[in-house]
Amino acid sequence: MKGIILIMDGIGDRPLKELDNKTPLQAANTPNMDLMAENGINGIMDSIQPGIRPGSDTAHISILGYNPHEVYTGRGPFEASGVGLDVIPGDIAFRCNFSTVNDDYIVTDRRAGRIRDNTADLIAKLNEIVIKDYEDVKIIFKESTGHRAVLILRGKGLSDKVSDADPKKEGKSPKEVIAIEDTKEARKTSDLLNKLVRKTYEVLKDHPLNLKRIEEGEPPANIIIPRGVGLVPKVESLNKKYNINSACIAETGLIMGIARFAGMEIIEVDGATGGIDTNLDNITETIVNNVNNSDHDFFLINIDGADEAGHDGNTKEKVEFIEKVDKVVISKLIQLKDCVIILTADHSTPISLMDHSGDPVPLVINGPGIRIDNVKSFNEIDAPSGGLNRIRGSDIMNILMDLMNKAPKFGA
Structure with a gap:
């Protein structure tokens, strides 16, 4: 028996007037998800606990059976690991956005037009940066998917007790990073970051790639804005924790990073962008081939496009992406044999x-x-009347292990 947890990132929603007071999931044509509901056991899930707004990171950590209050030190280390950087104890890691600022240093696009291509060329230039008075700190940038990137600061006397530079919305300058702990390490790190953010603008604003984007009417990726600082955590191996052989098929560096920290094998997919333009055919083929032919018995799968549409406030794109996943992915997964499949969201x-x-x-x-x-029917409104009722994300792995006949007996 094999097991799959398929996370449709951000699929949950609230009723919308433009959809006749239905959620996008209710409004979408999803015959295959509905078939799963009809042939399965249903419920609703709080990935952490009722009323808590989870990040994708803390939600996945909880769903994999870890306590996010113990394991989560910040998003940066997971992003860094997810893009293949070797993080070591003492590293301070950040997730970053390629963003756009105008000549007045005001953010006009937090995601630089959701830039997709050639960000490695920008990263190469960024990795030449040395900040005066901080020559002892190694600065490491690495591109992730789309507009995302990561930053590692490596050196002595650094701290993760600093704030974000992300203003969270357009129309504002990047925030001044401040020390949130009164230590010389935190003050050193915040001062370094403020100088580094400004330096990334100086280095990138006249980069040939950005000059070309401006000519083509695209927002230039002319600054890096770090956020989600964290120290490298210690995480127990998922394989040891549940006596399984696990793998992860995901689109974003964040989810891959969480999986790497958990000791899971990462299976990459060509054309997986993390957006609504992702190659669902390749994702589906990769899932089916590995479930049928690999030695792995547990798969964590993350498909991200519905979350992107939600963040963009685009109802049409969210409904259409849900329908596409139903047609391309779910239609194939429901044909798998000897497999327990959990479909949900983070x-x-x-x-x-x-x-x-x-x-x-x-x-x-x-x-x-x-x-x-x-x-x-598979949706937020019908699911609560199912046999699972309301559970937490931390329950899922135990339920799955029991259904896979892998759960140890508690007691005599």
């Missing part, structure tokens, strides 16, 4: 908020021996 990303919310997400389990309930 969090809700309501169109009305354009950000994560604490709303619970729908969850359905299919597989041999499942107790089938009376739910007929």
Whole structure:
């Protein structure tokens, strides 16, 4: 028996007037997800606990059976590991955005037009940066998918007790990074970061790639804005924790990084962008081939496009992406044999908020021996009446291990 947890990132939502007070998931045509609901056991899930607005990082950590309050030190280390950087104890890591600022140093696009290509050329230039008075600190940049990147500061006397530079919205300058702990290490790190953010603008604003983007009417990726600082955490191996052989198929550096820290094998997919333009055919083929032919018995899968549409406030794109996943991915997964499949989300990303919310997400389990309930449609409104009722993300791995007949007995 094999097991799959398929996370449709940000699929949860709230009713929208433009959809006749339905959620995007209710409004979408999803015959295959509905078939899973009809042939499975359903419920809703709080990835951490009711009312808590989870990040994708803390949600996945919880769903994998770890306590995010113990394991989570910040998003940066997971992003850095996810893009293949070897992080070591003492490193201070950040997730970053390629962003756009104008001549007045005002952010006009936090994601630089969701730049997709050639960011490695920009990174190469950034990795030449040395900050005066901080020559002892090694500065390491690495591109991730799309507009994302990571930053590692490596050296003595650094601290993760600093704030973000991200203003969170357009129309403002990058925030001044401040020490949130009164130590010389935190003050050193904040001063270095403020100088570094300004330096990235000086280095990138006249880069040939950005001059070309301006000519073509595209926002230039002319600054790096770091956020999500963290120290490198210690994480128990998932394989040891559950006596499994695990693998992760994901699109973004963040989820790959969490999986790497958990000791999972990373299976990369050509054309997986983390957006609505991702290559779902390649993702599906990779899943099916590995489930059928590899030695792995557990797979964590993350598909990110619905979350992107939610953050963009684009109802049409969210509905269409849900329908595409149903047609391309779910239609194939429901044909797998001897496999327990959990379909859910890590969090809700309501169109009305354009950000994560604490709303619970729908969850359905299919597989041999499942107790089938009376739910007929996969969505936020029908799922709560199913046999699982309301559970937490930390319950999922235990439930899956039991259904895979891998759960140890507690007691005599």
